[in-house]
Amino acid sequence: MAKQKDNPAEYKRGESYLTHVAFDSVVFGFSGEKLKILVMEYHNTGLFALPGGFVGLKENLNAAVRRGLKERTGLSNIYLEQCYVFGDVKRHQPEVLRKIIKANGLAADDKHWLLDRFISVAYYALINYSKVKLQPDTLSDSCEWYALDAVPKLMLDHNLIVQKALETLRKNLDEKLLGTNLLPLQFTMKQLQQVYEAFLDEKVHRTNFQRRMLTSGLLIRNEKQFLGKAHKAPYLYQFIK
Amino acid sequence: MAKQKDNPAEYKRGESYLTHVAFDSVVFGFSGEKLKILVMEYHNTGLFALPGGFVGLKENLNAAVRRGLKERTGLSNIYLEQCYVFGDVKRHQPEVLRKIIKANGLAADDKHWLLDRFISVAYYALINYSKVKLQPDTLSDSCEWYALDAVPKLMLDHNLIVQKALETLRKNLDEKLLGTNLLPLQFTMKQLQQVYEAFLDEKVHRTNFQRRMLTSGLLIRNEKQFLGKAHKAPYLYQFIK
DNA sequence: CCAAAAGTGTTTTAGCTACACCCATGA
């Protein structure tokens, strides 16, 4: 990719991306017994935002989102799903975008394409926290994990997008096979339980949870064990196939 | 609305609608024991399509979809939900749109904005069949109900959109309260069962279905009865509130 | 031996399935 292509703010209107169409991703990771999401901070603005981007003129929408995630996390083959389209007029706040453009030392004349109104397609992604190498894009000075209960105020309607992603996931927890994507290949039942609890935001009954998982037939028990704690060593489990 | 505004094909690029953004609706109705959807046919082209449209520059996405449905069915307050965003490059088929524009006697030069690539936000709607007064838009010569098992070949990826709408609805049948939107205020248990069967595309157990509905607490039984058939008169039911 | 966490067993309840049965109606 040419240097110019790395910075969306330098594009002229409609030159390389579809106008009026954007995407934002809520990227979930699990670490330290907590659910976290990726948040970017823009240079010298104090503005926080979800990692997002734009769709190339000859690029599939889903492919564009994968490209965006690849650039920020280094990962391909990410578990990714559409969540909702945010298309209200009131999400158009050119002052906010102007602030970002100016902070990057670019000319923010009134015709700059980033100042236009955008419809944003929201996605959520589930990724393996430990495999990620974070990289901010050229407009941002950081891309960091934030625990769900410590996400800062985000620009535009991005906090709403996070809520919507959570709701969507909560609805179909089981069929999304949370653990497959958020946990390492092998994990303890406790870890899996914590993932569920983090999404549901409530405690689940330990012994019944264990039985439900085991009888589901989706995971197998490895005889290897994880030692080092002052209690019975737990089995390690992994999902089948 | 001015006359010009009634015909999207007459707009210049970006003059009144957001470029690259469209919507399509799968409108479900229930009649004659069958599930049906609305399909439009374009003048002199043999092309069939889902009712869709574009988003005004100062119009909320959801509002645009409601406007589109109002124009074609005369109904406001329609039950409406997003379903999926179709954003692949291969759905861009300018030849098809060119055909429609020409058949309407308009100039289809290569820069016509309808020939651009569009991302389409798919919605599904559940409406009360008997309340609808169908009206084609200015580009179409008909807007008709088609039984789900008799939907013709539609343009672009519109058949795929129908499939996606069905899948989405099937997943959460119960929480969508199908009957509330698809049936008249009062209905027999048989009708409600037929709605479920139409969506699931399989028979459900009559007596157990009845019990499940009654114990759900979502509907009440009216003592009024529907007479005229050679069998026990069924109760009429209605949803609470 | 004790505390802590993992894992198993058991009882109760709730809901669904399948099927038998009775009821009301028009021809």
Next chain:
DNA sequence: TCATGGGTGTAGCTAAAACACTTTTGG
């Protein structure tokens, strides 16, 4: 009185909830 479809009763199965219990480990 019979065919047709509406409505109820009930036995059997399965899954989840609640809780008591045993096991393994480090200190």
